[in-house]
Amino acid sequence: MSTEMGEEEGKEPVAVDEEPSLQSVIRRISVLISHSNSVKVFHGKWQLIRGKLEELNSGLKAAENCEFGENFMFSEMIHDISVTVNESSDLANRCINLSYSGKLLMQSDLDIICSQIDFHLKKLTGIYNSGNLTLGSAIVVSKPSFGCCKDDMKFYVNDLLTRMKVGGSDMKIQALKGLSEVTMEDEKYVKIVIDTGEIVGILVEFLEFTEAEIQEESMKTISVIAGFDLYKGVLVGAGTVAPLIRVLESGSDLGKERAARILQKLTENSDNAWLVSAHGGVTALLKMCTTNNGDQSDSISPACGVLKNLAGVEEIKRFMVEEDAIPAFVKLMRFKDESLQINAIEFLQLMASGDESIRRIVVREGGIYSLVQILDPKASFSSKTRDIALRAIEIFCFNSSTSLSSLMGYGFLDRLLYILRSSEISVQESALKVGIRLCGISEETKKAMGDANFMPEFIRLLDARTHEVRELASEVLSSMTSVPKNRRKLIQEECNVSRMLQLLDPGEEKSGNKKFLLSILMSLTNCNSGRKKIAHSNYLKNLEKLAETDVSDAKKILRKLSTNRFRNILNGILRS
CATH class of the missing domain: 1.20.120 (Four Helix Bundle (Hemerythrin (Met), subunit A))
Structure with missing residues (x-):
């Protein structure tokens, strides 16, 4: 002084x-x-x-x-x-x-x-x-009660801050546990942590500590903070990315998992993709996903999530292809862990979007076979995994005759039929969309589907709980009935024609898509048995009501029925 x-x-x-x-x-x-x-x-x-x-x-x-x-x-x-x-x-x-x-x-x-x-x-x-x-018995002061005033919360956080700064390893760990607990319970604490700027810096410093538990506990709070879009920039600005990538390279299994989850949140903002790449993050993440036997799924799944976020940058995407990411992720699709399979499929879909060369790599590496295996009735996959597999099949198989031929050779139609019969609505929707795509390929494919007994399942789904499924079912049926052989199969069941006519009633609870239903009925008028079934149905009046409201297709169907009735009468007169 x-x-x-x-x-x-x-x-x-x-x-x-x-x-x-x-x-x-x-x-x-x-x-x-x-x-x-x-x-x-x-x-x-x-x-x-x-x-x-x-x-x-x-x-x-x-x-x-x-x-x-x-x-x-x-x-x-x-x-x-x-x-x-x-x-x-x-x-x-x-x-x-x-x-x-x-x-x-x-x-x-x-x-x-x-x-x-x-x-x-x-x-x-x-x-x-x-x-x-x-240390004595009371390491950390009592946590304030829920709903306490802001001053009490700030005092508690400052107390934890000091313990993190001046305490030994045990005290630091206890303080970190206290901090992660309150930030997970009440987001007001997250704002206090951000406002107390020094805390974020200390948490980032802890990522460099050799003690695994200090690294792991600090990442719990960082992960909470990363969940707020408003604060992601604060973490990035504090230099969080580089030490997180070092944890990916040499940390404990739990540390790697937490680091990957934080990076997954941070890279939801595409601006951070280059930052991860600049610090060698892409290589570290690919190594995690490719040099294992699927026994570290807890860390691999979020690592896949980060790579999915990075794949939107074309230069990073090309680098991943050069590093043989595609064959590695096809391999991941074969692991038993469903979270890994889902992440691998979604990553490959994203990478292949608009890129025929990547689609060819997926096919060459056996990706189609792996996807079809997920649909195997004997396998115990969830509906979500099957749904994602079906969507991927659409992307990988329908732009190439070779891929489509491979798909059929793996018994895909039998698997698709199984999905239609037994799955949840969301998966049925995907299966119906695939069915529509198949019908658009050729007449032979439609015949093959008819021979495989798809028609009864499509008709059954006209009574599904959701409008989307009913509409898709009527659309695929409309396409199927353009083939005479399939029309005959549909007409063989007495109730099929009447049910479609019944669905034309505006008051019908499960009314289908009228446009496609009328298209099916129009196809049926091309054969005598179809016309008879329509003409003798108790629900013909629904068709007549539509004609009265100037629905052109309904008028056309009735015209064909009337014309043929007149011909029958004329033939009877001539024979008499």
Whole structure:
């Protein structure tokens, strides 16, 4: 402290406790922090001092839960802190009363106080790290109750911050657990963590620690923060990406999983894709996905998720192809873990979108066979996995006659029929869409589907619970009945024609798509048995109602029926 301050006229010497206790110093720092709020001058300086005092106080409170016995270094430090507190209180009083000699001199004195508090913080950290203090039973202060005031929440977070800074490994781990717990429970804590800017920096520093548990616990809180779009930029700006990638390369299995999940959240923003690539993230992620036997699915699945996010950048996509990502992901489709299969299929779909060369690689590496195997009735795959496999088959197989031929050779029609008969609605929708695509290939494919008994399933689905399935079923039936052989199969069942006519009733609860139903009925009028079935149905009136409302297809069907009735009458007259 400057000489001038000590020589100030009328100034009484500062009284310092000869042997201040830890509790008394903590109490006096709390009073000083509160008292300093009354200072109206040198606002920035006092704000800095208050922050350092709060940090020091939290560190000393952590020491209350430690056993330090006759530790001389600690006792000496408490005495020095007491002196600093007294000097700070004196400066606060002079600033409040505006009784200082000059602004420059006071600024200098406040800078000295800041340096002294910094020195105490470093010394306290050194004592903790030396192991001279041992933890007592109450390591972390009580967590505030839910709905507590913001000040209590901030106090708790600051206390955890100090423990993370000055504590040994055990104390750091306990503080990290406390921080992840509150941020997961209440997002208000996340904002406090962000506002207390130092915490994010410390969490990022912990990613470089050799202790796996410290890495893993710090990533729990980082992952929570990464779940908020508003704060992703804060994490990226704090340098989170590079150490996360190093964890992917050499961390524990749990650390790799958590690092991958964080990167998956961060790369949902495509702007961060290049940052991950620049730090070697693509190579690290591909290695995770390709140099394993599927026994680390917890970490591989989010790694696949990151790569899916990165695949939207064309240059990164080409690099992944060059690194043989496609064969590796085809291999992943064969693993038993369904989350891996789903991620692998979705990655390959994304990579192959609009890229015929990648589609050819997938086919060449046996991707079609792997997809068909997922549809095997004997396999125990979920509806979600089967649904994704069907969608992938559409992408990989319907733009090439060779691929389509391979698909049929693997018994795809039998698998597709099984899906239609037994699956959930979402999978049935996908199966019907594939059926429509198949019908668009050739007349021979339609005949093959008819021979495989697809018609009864399509007719059954005209009564499905959802409008989408009913509409798709009527559309595929409309395409199927353009083949005479399939029309005959449909007419053989007495109830089929009547059911379609019944569905033309606007009051029918499961009314199908009228356009496709009328198209089917129009096809049926091309044969005598079809015309007879329509003409003799109890639901012919529904067709007549549509004709009365000027529905052209309904009129055409009735015209064909009327024409043939007239011909029958004429033939009867001629024969008589």
